[in-house]
Amino acid sequence: MHDKTLAELARDLNSGTYSSEELTRHYLERIASHDSQLNSYITAATDAALVRARAADEQRAAGEAGPLTGIPLAHKDIFCTDGLKTSCGSKMLDNFIAPYDATVVSRLNEAGMVTLGKTNMDEFAMGSSNETSFYGPVKNPWDTGTVPGGSSGGSAAAVAARLAPAATGTDTGGSIRQPAALCGVTGLKPTYGRVSRYGMIAFASSLDQAGPLTQTAEDAALLLNAMAGFDPRDSTSLDRAVPDYSAGLGADLTGLKIGLIKEHFDPGLDGGVADAVDAALAEYKKLGAEVVEISLPNTHLSVPAYYVVAPAECSSNLSRFDGVRFGYRCENPTDLADLYKRSRGEAFGPEVKRRIMVGTYALSAGYYDAYYIKAQQARRLIRDDFVRAFESVDVIMGPTAPSPAFKLGEKADDPITMYLSDIYTIAANLAGLPAMSVPAGFVNNLPVGLQIIGNYFDEARLLNVAHRYQEVTDWHQRIPSGFE
Amino acid sequence: MSLDKSDVEKIAHLAQLGISEVDIPGYADNLSSILEMVEQMNAVDTAAVTPMAHPLDAVQPLREDRVTETDQRERFQAVAPSVDDGLYLVPRVVE
Numbered sequence: 388m389h390d391k392t393l394a395e396l397a398r399d400l401n402s403g404t405y406s407s408e409e410l411t412r413h414y415l416e417r418i419a420s421h422d423s424q425l426n427s428y429i430t431a432a433t434d435a436a437l438v439r440a441r442a443a444d445e446q447r448a449a450g451e452a453g454p455l456t457g458i459p460l461a462h463k464d465i466f467c468t469d470g471l472k473t474s475c476g477s478k479m480l481d482n483f484i485a486p487y488d489a490t491v492v493s494r495l496n497e498a499g500m501v502t503l504g505k506t507n508m509d510e511f512a513m514g515s516s517n518e519t520s521f522y523g524p525v526k527n528p529w530d531t532g533t534v535p536g537g538s539s540g541g542s543a544a545a546v547a548a549r550l551a552p553a554a555t556g557t558d559t560g561g562s563i564r565q566p567a568a569l570c571g572v573t574g575l576k577p578t579y580g581r582v583s584r585y586g587m588i589a590f591a592s593s594l595d596q597a598g599p600l601t602q603t604a605e606d607a608a609l610l611l612n613a614m615a616g617f618d619p620r621d622s623t624s625l626d627r628a629v630p631d632y633s634a635g636l637g638a639d640l641t642g643l644k645i646g647l648i649k650e651h652f653d654p655g656l657d658g659g660v661a662d663a664v665d666a667a668l669a670e671y672k673k674l675g676a677e678v679v680e681i682s683l684p685n686t687h688l689s690v691p692a693y694y695v696v697a698p699a700e701c702s703s704n705l706s707r708f709d710g711v712r713f714g715y716r717c718e719n720p721t722d723l724a725d726l727y728k729r730s731r732g733e734a735f736g737p738e739v740k741r742r743i744m745v746g747t748y749a750l751s752a753g754y755y756d757a758y759y760i761k762a763q764q765a766r767r768l769i770r771d772d773f774v775r776a777f778e779s780v781d782v783i784m785g786p787t788a789p790s791p792a793f794k795l796g797e798k799a800d801d802p803i804t805m806y807l808s809d810i811y812t813i814a815a816n817l818a819g820l821p822a823m824s825v826p827a828g829f830v831n832n833l834p835v836g837l838q839i840i841g842n843y844f845d846e847a848r849l850l851n852v853a854h855r856y857q858e859v860t861d862w863h864q865r866i867p868s869g870f871e
Numbered sequence: 872m873s874l875d876k877s878d879v880e881k882i883a884h885l886a887q888l889g890i891s892e893v894d895i896p897g898y899a900d901n902l903s904s905i906l907e908m909v910e911q912m913n914a915v916d917t918a919a920v921t922p923m924a925h926p927l928d929a930v931q932p933l934r935e936d937r938v939t940e941t942d943q944r945e946r947f948q949a950v951a952p953s954v955d956d957g958l959y960l961v962p963r964v965v966e
Contacts, residue, residue, distance in 0.1 A: 486946045579926055593925070622931055691911045702886060709887075711959050716952035722962050724887070732889025740888060744879070744898065745905050747886040758909065763922030765912050770926055802901055803908055819926030843927065 388413050389549040390866065393458055393606040396552060400447065400457050407447070407457030411440035411501050414459050418504065418550050421870060425526045427535075427545040429464050430472045431504035439501045446499060455613055456499030461551035463542050464505035465512055466492050466597075467586040475588045476508040476520040476538075479714045479734035489586025490618045491555055491597050498613040503551050507541030510736045511705065512562055512590045514538050515808035518799050519738045526795070527570060528867040529833050533792035536566030536808070542600045543570035547834075548870040553601045553610060557587060559594045560693055561787075561812025564824035567600055568787035568836020571826045573853065573863060574600045575607045578844050579819035580625035582611075583618030591700035592623070594693075594816040602863055604825065604853035608632035611846060627844065635847045636854045641675030643852065646780035650686045651811050657790040659830030664786050667827040667837045667856065671784075674855055681776045681783065685768040689814040690806060692769065695749050695762035696817070702746030705739070741802060770818040777842045782852055786811055787824040787836030811838060821846045825853045826862035834862070872906040874899050 388410055391399065400407060418431050436459065443457035467473050467485035469492075474480045488496065496502070509519040517525040517540030525540040527533040528548035535544040539556030543566035546554050556563040558576035567574025575598045582597045589595060599610035612633060617626040647668065652661060668678050710716040710730025717733050720726035735743070749758035776783060789810060798805040815822040820840055827837035837856075841849040857863050874882075879899045883890050890898065944957055953960040 483950055486943065486950065580929065619932075619934065623925075623929070625927070625929060626932070685915070688912055688915060691909045694905060694909050695912075706887075710952065711961055712947075713950040713952075720962050723964050726962055727887040728889035731887060732891075735888070737894075740890060741898065741901055741905070743886050743888060744882045744902055745909075748874075748878075748882050748902070748906070749909075751882070751885060760922050761912050761917060762909075763924065764917035764920040765915065767920050767923035768915070768917065770923060803904055806908075817926075 389417060389552070391552065392602050393455070393553055393609050396458050397454055401452070407440040407443040407501060408437060410457070411436050411459050411503070414503050414551060421548060422550055424531060425528055425544050425548060425550070426523055427507055427525050427541040427548065427550060428461065428504045429474055429476070429507050429522050429541070432471055432502050435471065436501050436503055443499050443501060453499055454609060455495070457501065459501040459503045459552060460495065461503045461506045461542060461545050461554040462492060463508055463539050463554065463556050465508060465557050465588045466555060467588070468492055468502065468505065471502070471505065473505065473588070474521070476510040476522060477734065477736070477739070478521045479708050481521065481715065483714055487586060490583035490620060491587065491614055494613050506539070506545055506554055509538035509540065510739050511588065511701070512538040512557055512559055513701070513738050513742055515561070515565060515805050516798065517541065518795065519736055521736065524795055527792045528870055529571065530792065532794055533833065534569065534795055536569035536788070536792065538562040539600060540566045543567050543572055543574070546570070546572045546600050546602065547867060549866060553599060553606055555597060556600045557595055557597050558816065559591050559697060560816050561809035563598050563600060564812050564822060564836065564838060565788050565809055567824040569792040569834065571834030571862065571865060572600055572602060573604055573607055573823065573825050574598065575611065575823045575846070575849070576815065576821060577611065577615065577846055578821045580623055581821070581844065581846065582614050583621040583624045585618055585620040589704040591697040592704060593700060594697060603857055604823070604850045605633070605636055608636060608850045630847050632847050632850055635851050638851050639675065640671065640852065640855050643676040643782070644780040645671055645676050645678045646681035646776050646783045647678055648686070648783060648785040649680050649682050651785035655789050655807065655810065656786060657830065660786050660790060660835050663828035663830065663835040664784070664837055668784065670856060670859055674859065679780060681780060683772040683776065683814065685765065685772050686814050688765040689769055689817060690810055692762040692765040692817060693813045694745065694806060695758045696766065698742040698746030699749045699759050700746070702743045702750065705743055708734070738802070766817045769814055773818045773820060782849065783840040785838050787838040788812070791830045791833035791835055815840050819843070821849055823849050823853055825856060828862055872910065873903045874906070
């Protein structure tokens with residue numbers, strides 16, 4: 388069962404080939420038998436999952452099943468889940484049982500999906516390798532000596548190893564797309580404001596966006612149908628109609644104009660990754676698309692601007708963790724200042740501390756204009772480059788990440804080198820654009836991702852562009868050995 | 872911008888973040904190199920550019936001012952480190 392996509396599982400559940408309870412049990416058994424190799428889950432929902440699966444089976448028996456009823460999935464541990472531990476990969480929330488569901492979780496629950504558990508992640512989503520997690524690193528199922536990417540590394544590894552048929556993730560600077568690329572799965576970051584951020588533990592509020600990690604674009608469409616939509620509980624959620632993302636799949640690509648980002652073929656790009664992207668573009672030409680080179684002249688500002696905006700917002704967002712209302716509290720505080728400082732000092736890891744301090748500095752008196760305002764100005768230049776590009780092309784393509792998965796520990800001691808893992812993904816967050824990563828080949832037996840960036844609210848087109856490619860390639864169907 | 876030990880101590884204080892003495896030199900190095908990388912932005916003249924607060928220039932939606940949440944104090948305080956009679960407890964602030 389675990390080699391099947393969501394679309395195939397839905398058909399089998401409908402035809403009665405197996406029940407949701409049997410399917411859920413199968414995945415829980417796989418997690419129990421295989422996840423010790425990967426560490427992709429922080430919490431497995433075992434009993435609660437079976438209760439929900441049985442409820443889904445009853446719903447189906449009553450003739451009330453929807454397209455996702457009874458299908459299991461995993462949630463990144465950044466989404467609050469009522470009654471189930473939500474740690475955000477941090478010691479700070481190791482004891483936190485959320486008293487409510489995130490909107491993404493409640494929407495997928497309402498669609499009848501079964502939560503298998505919560506996936507491992509970089510602490511507070513700050514990282515590109517899953518090595519900053521309080522619960523230890525996740526291993527890449529294609530080579531357990533390498534990282535899965537991050538911060539949604541547990542979700543990507545779990546889907547790649549078929550320990551979940553799909554998972555949710557969040558993407559602030561590439562945290563869905565980069566791990567999707569490194570693990571060989573499909574990942575979508577929607578337009579900023581498309582999916583509610585309510586109950587999703589905030590890192591950088593102007594950049595954070597939730598999306599699906601799946602085997603196929605067809606499955607991503609199914610999940611986005613349930614995830615997307617206006618939520619009055621998220622003031623940045625946009626009140627726009629949600630199309631049926633599955634409806635347009637299969638549309639002809641003849642005449643599609645693809646812009647290839649010139650600046651992303653830089654000396655930092657691995658040659659094998661560049662070849663895989665070229666080969667993918669050749670497939671698109673065969674499908675009738677036209678490829679033109681485009682320039683995003685300010686794209687080199689993306690990483691610098693991001694490392695002001697994201698830390699600034701994180702320093703503000705993470706001020707809520709004070710040891711008073713929830714989360715970790717230090718032992719025997721002498722006074723209130725000691726309570727704050729030691730609780731935060733003892734419970735945050737080094738990367739979270741670095742980012743809080745960079746952000747605090749950038750927002751402090753005398754430096755605000757030089758850093759934060761400057762970064763917001765750079766952000767507009769980056770956004771305007773895309774707006775101009777989309778006047779002449781339909782989608783933009785390039786590599787998702789500069790290299791395939793790197794070795795565990797290889798970049799862990801050098802923050803700047805680690806930050807450059809997201810060099811091609813960050814711009815879409817700064818501009819608020821939807822973007823995907825789809826499996827596009829292998830280099831040294833490690834997966835490579837093709838990034839596809841779309842115009843605002845053009846997720847339906849993005850998904851179809853990815854889907855058509857997946858109809859003529861089988862990269863997304865490969866399963867790492869030991870997990871077949 | 873190169874930061875020294877006293878800069879890091881000041882920033883950590885502003886952030887209410889306890890960091891141990893032995894880690895300060897490492898943070899000073901890391902933060903300095905991050906700020907140096909960030910300052911690559913200065914190569915571009917942005918004097919005439921309006922800072923971008925939202926990619927779609929969206930504004931905060933308003934709603935009718937009415938009660939939408941019910942009282943769930945006990946539920947929310949169940950995850951608190953220390954409460955008594957509905958109050959969050961912290962070390963004594965005023966002697």
